[in-house]
Amino acid sequence: MTSPNTALIRAGQSLTPGDLVALFIIDLSPIRVNQQFAFTSEADRARGPLTFRGVTYTPLDVKAEGFEMTGHGQMPQPKISVSNATRLMSSATLLYQDLIGARLIRTRTYAQFLDGGETPDPEAAYAQDIYRFEQKVEHSKHQIVWTLAADMDQEGRELPARLIVRDICLWRYRRWDAEKGDWDYSHVQCPYTGAQAYDRFGNPTTPDKDEPSRHVTTCCKVRFGADAPLPFGGFPGVARVRV
Incomplete structure (x- = not known):
């Protein structure tokens, strides 16, 4: 039986690996709020809500960039922008101090490994990217934009905290x-x-x-x-x- 890690590696090395899907969770527990928002890119709307590891991710107009590591010794500081069309994130921002300190978890896997995919496999995913909301840099009627920072890249933090x-x-x-x-x-x-x-x-x-x-x-x-x-x-x- 092929192990989950082997299945992921084979998919990544294949000439036709399938669609790479990015799944996002905004976890408010670090700011003492028992709530999470799970969503995926608007580009995945054709598939409807996506489910992976039992969590359902709702399609949302979201753009995340800057997760790539560089060779300059600095941790990446990604940005994430979320559509404000539904006012959901706007309400959460107003209620919970711009979400500063909340956790963003990005999980990437291939469409075939999703729950209900061609070959469902909850273990077939790349290591999660985990960041904290550091600063809200834009809040308009169209979108909200934050900069993110890794836990170990917080100013004044000492490791291991x-x-x-x-x-x-x-x-x-x-x-x-x-x-x-x-x-x-x-x-x-x-x-x-x-x-x-x-x-x-x-x-x-x-x-x-x-x-x-x-x-x-x-x-x-x-x-x-x-x-x-x-x-x-x-x-x-x-x-x-x-x-």
Whole structure:
């Protein structure tokens, strides 16, 4: 059986690799908002909404450029412009301080690997590009434009500012206060506030035994829903060790 990585490599090296699709997620969890926007380029409207890894991406008039690495030792500072025709992003910008600090995740794969494609393969995708919204440079009735910066390219930031772990969520989770008989959300980063508690295996339990497994399947999906945007506090876009 062909491994997912091999399938991606073969597609990239083929003379007819298929259509390369760029999928975007704006994740507001870094600014403490439990919401995500998932979209793809207007050019993909002919296919309708695209689904990959269970996430549906709505066609939107978006332009993203400047992700390419250069040989000058500087991190790229991409720009992304989004149509303001629907006023959706305009409303989000006004509500959440221009989205500054929010995360943009770009995933690239070939059309045949999409859910429902000719050969669906959730693992067949290039390493994700993950950036933060750094500055809003234009906001008109036609479009909104931001400049982006990589996490490690933030002025005044020191590395490591956070332990970078691929598959484990490091967000601070709520704690059950037995004396008060209520949840303690002091300095919490995980946005889950549901009444149902779960043990570390993802099974329903009592509040005093509430404990996150810190894995997407047994923690995030159990609490937020399998098809919901997941505020995972790990770094799924970090590649495994390469040689």
